[in-house]
Amino acid sequence: MAEETRFQELKRYVRFNEHDAELLVAFRARAEPEFPRIAQEFYDRIREHADAHDVFTGEEQIQRLQRSLVAWMRRICGGTYDEAYHEQTAQIGRVHVKIGLPQRYMLTAMALIRIALLRIADREFDAEASATREALLRILDLELAVMLQAYKDSFTERIRAIERQEGGNLRHALARAEHRYINAVELASVLILGLDREGRIMLFNREAERITGFARDEALGQPFLTLLAPEESDAAGQMRLKDALSGRLAEQVREGTIRTRAGKVRDIVWNLAYAGEHEDDDVVLFAIGRDLTEARAMAERTRQAEKLAAIGTLAAGLAHEIRNPLNGAQLHVSFLERAIKKKASEQDMLDATRVVADEIKRLAHLVTEFLDFARPKPLQLKSTSLFKLVEHAKGMASSQAEKLGVTLSSDSPSADIEFEADQAKLTQVLLNLLQNAVEATGAGGGGQVTLRSRRGPRHVLIEVEDDGPGLPAPDAPIFDAFFSTKEGGTGLGLAITHRIVTDHRGTIDVSSKPGKTTFRVTLPLRQTLEAAS
Amino acid sequence: MSADSSDFVVLLVDDELRTTRRLAEMLHEDGLTVEIARDGVAAISRLAQSPLPDALVTELTTSHANGIAISQFARSRQPGLPVFVVTGYPNLFEPDAFGAPPAMLFTKPVDYASLKEALLAAWNEKRAKDQEEAIRPRRLGCSD
Numbered sequence: 001m002a003e004e005t006r007f008q009e010l011k012r013y014v015r016f017n018e019h020d021a022e023l024l025v026a027f028r029a030r031a032e033p034e035f036p037r038i039a040q041e042f043y044d045r046i047r048e049h050a051d052a053h054d055v056f057t058g059e060e061q062i063q064r065l066q067r068s069l070v071a072w073m074r075r076i077c078g079g080t081y082d083e084a085y086h087e088q089t090a091q092i093g094r095v096h097v098k099i100g101l102p103q104r105y106m107l108t109a110m111a112l113i114r115i116a117l118l119r120i121a122d123r124e125f126d127a128e129a130s131a132t133r134e135a136l137l138r139i140l141d142l143e144l145a146v147m148l149q150a151y152k153d154s155f156t157e158r159i160r161a162i163e164r165q166e167g168g169n170l171r172h173a174l175a176r177a178e179h180r181y182i183n184a185v186e187l188a189s190v191l192i193l194g195l196d197r198e199g200r201i202m203l204f205n206r207e208a209e210r211i212t213g214f215a216r217d218e219a220l221g222q223p224f225l226t227l228l229a230p231e232e233s234d235a236a237g238q239m240r241l242k243d244a245l246s247g248r249l250a251e252q253v254r255e256g257t258i259r260t261r262a263g264k265v266r267d268i269v270w271n272l273a274y275a276g277e278h279e280d281d282d283v284v285l286f287a288i289g290r291d292l293t294e295a296r297a298m299a300e301r302t303r304q305a306e307k308l309a310a311i312g313t314l315a316a317g318l319a320h321e322i323r324n325p326l327n328g329a330q331l332h333v334s335f336l337e338r339a340i341k342k343k344a345s346e347q348d349m350l351d352a353t354r355v356v357a358d359e360i361k362r363l364a365h366l367v368t369e370f371l372d373f374a375r376p377k378p379l380q381l382k383s384t385s386l387f388k389l390v391e392h393a394k395g396m397a398s399s400q401a402e403k404l405g406v407t408l409s410s411d412s413p414s415a416d417i418e419f420e421a422d423q424a425k426l427t428q429v430l431l432n433l434l435q436n437a438v439e440a441t442g443a444g445g446g447g448q449v450t451l452r453s454r455r456g457p458r459h460v461l462i463e464v465e466d467d468g469p470g471l472p473a474p475d476a477p478i479f480d481a482f483f484s485t486k487e488g489g490t491g492l493g494l495a496i497t498h499r500i501v502t503d504h505r506g507t508i509d510v511s512s513k514p515g516k517t518t519f520r521v522t523l524p525l526r527q528t529l530e531a532a533s
Numbered sequence: 534m535s536a537d538s539s540d541f542v543v544l545l546v547d548d549e550l551r552t553t554r555r556l557a558e559m560l561h562e563d564g565l566t567v568e569i570a571r572d573g574v575a576a577i578s579r580l581a582q583s584p585l586p587d588a589l590v591t592e593l594t595t596s597h598a599n600g601i602a603i604s605q606f607a608r609s610r611q612p613g614l615p616v617f618v619v620t621g622y623p624n625l626f627e628p629d630a631f632g633a634p635p636a637m638l639f640t641k642p643v644d645y646a647s648l649k650e651a652l653l654a655a656w657n658e659k660r661a662k663d664q665e666e667a668i669r670p671r672r673l674g675c676s677d
Binding site for chain 2: 322332
């Protein structure tokens with residue numbers, strides 16, 4: 001037996017039979033002349049309705065629709081209700097969907113038609129009126145059912161289309177995201193390992209292969225500690241890993257070593273991320289590692305090279321400073337030799353001898369200062385009076401200032417400041433700066449040098465200002481050892497000054513232009529133990 | 534012809550004035566004429582004036598203008614001027630940085646006798662050249 005079609009099922013459901021078909025044919029014979037009137041009345045009613053009216057485009061269309069309605073009424077009373085009939089009805093339904101006729105209007109329109117047709121049946125059929133009414137109701141319900149199906153089909157189709165589209169997008173997006181994550185893991189220049197709850201390697205990226213020398217298929221499934229960190233597979237190491245695998249991360253960043261396939265040890269800094277909250281993933285810990293071996297070796301080499309370069313610069317500067325007094329001494333010894341041969345005057349020989357002695361003293365002084373700079377004695381910190389310090393330094397510089405016709409003045413705060421410092425060393429700092437300033441201004445004949453001091457919230461500020469010609473090059477590294485030497489100097493004065501100030505955790509800087517050069521020293525009021533040691 | 538080196542003028546450039554003065558005194562006793570400049574600026578001011586010295590003896594690390602700059606200025610005025618570098622920084626010395634002929638290096642402390650010999654050799658060379666120039670026109674005259 002062939003399967004029942006949808007239309008056959010519907011007909012069976014409303015019990016539409018051959019008798020109904022015959023009754024409808026008989027109904028059409030009587031009612032057909034009234035169909036155009038019904039159609040016209042129907043569209044007149046619809047036109048009164050604003051929303052339904054929106055569907056219409058013009059009088060011509062309405063005429064056509066009225067003709068269609070007449071044809072439809074003729075058709076439903078045509079007596080043949082086969083699959084072709086069903087397809088025609090379905091087509092009408094699809095047109096309704098297509099033109100956007102709302103379902104509720106189709107239902108109410110159908111009610112109007114039904115009433116008109118039933119009235120004719122009541123009027124024209126006496127004995128058969130009831131049966132004809134039933135036949136009409138059945139066929140009209142069938143029509144309605146089939147046409148509503150078009151709405152449902154359309155709706156279902158639209159939903160499917162949306163789902164298809166969304167599904168496609170989603171699959172595409174997922175694939176792309178996955179691809180991106182794979183790339184991120186594979187192309188990253190860090191080791192990326194994923195460990196399961198037992199500490200076995202479940203994820204092993206390309207960089208991990210490169211650094212460890214193990215291929216992925218060799219590493220996957222192997223216990224991390226056994227394969228890569230045998231040094232850490234003691235009880236303590238096992239415990240640490242176990243804690244990490246269960247989410248008890250003591251620290252997210254930890255340093256460790258791994259042993260490569262070739263047996264080399266590499267220093268790795270690991271960033272650990274616990275991912276065990278997600279029950280559906282077997283990876284519970286991600287370890288992202290950076291290989292520090294090269295960087296550390298490089299840093300150490302750089303440090304060594306810098307140290308050697310600094311020592312080299314210092315040694316060259318020192319050699320120059322040693323060679324000058326040696327040169328002076330040697331030349332004067334040559335002179336003495338000649339003078340003795342010539343039996344020159346005692347005074348000349350005495351002068352030369354004094355020069356030799358001076359040059360030797362200069363060498364000794366250089367050695368002392370060099371040691372002060374290169375290996376200073378620890379600070380002797382004690383409470384220091386700013387007033388006393390300033391006056392002491394000023395007093396020591398005053399005779400030279402007088403000699404060069406330089407006015408030396410101080411500008412101190414109204415109240416004294418007590419701060420922690422090494423008095424002797426700070427006196428040396430101030431004296432160095434004052435002497436430099438006095439010499440700089442005095443060279444041009446006279447001038448003004450001011451020693452200014454101020455108190456900050458947590459520090460003391462001391463400035464030495466002069467109105468001399470200024471530094472020849474304001475950006476020159478004047479605090480470097482042996483950067484410049486004035487006559488009789490060692491080239492270490494400012495370097496030592498800088499060192500003492502920084503040993504006090506202070507700062508020193510300079511600003512200079514012709515007519516105003518200021519050295520600015522800032523010192524903390526309190527020293528910590530670390531600074532003193 | 535008697536050798537008189539006193540017309541041979543040497544310019545000494547160094548900021549170690551006391552020792553430089555003593556060096557000048559000794560070279561003077563040994564028959565040379567010596568002038569002193571204490572830094573690059575003084576040296577270049579002197580070299581801007583004529584007559585130029587016959588030899589330049591300079592430290593490398595003179596202030597304001599270094600020994601190389603001084604030499605280049607001197608040689609721009611007198612090509613081939615003999616240059617002697619007396620320095621505590623022998624590692625900074627590059628003989629060709631001074632142009633031709635290469636400068637001669639003396640590392641401090643300087644052996645006085647060697648420096649004197651080198652200056653006297655420069656004087657002799659200059660004298661030979663002066664004589665050659667003096668007789669050249671006569672030779673040319675003979676060939677005519």
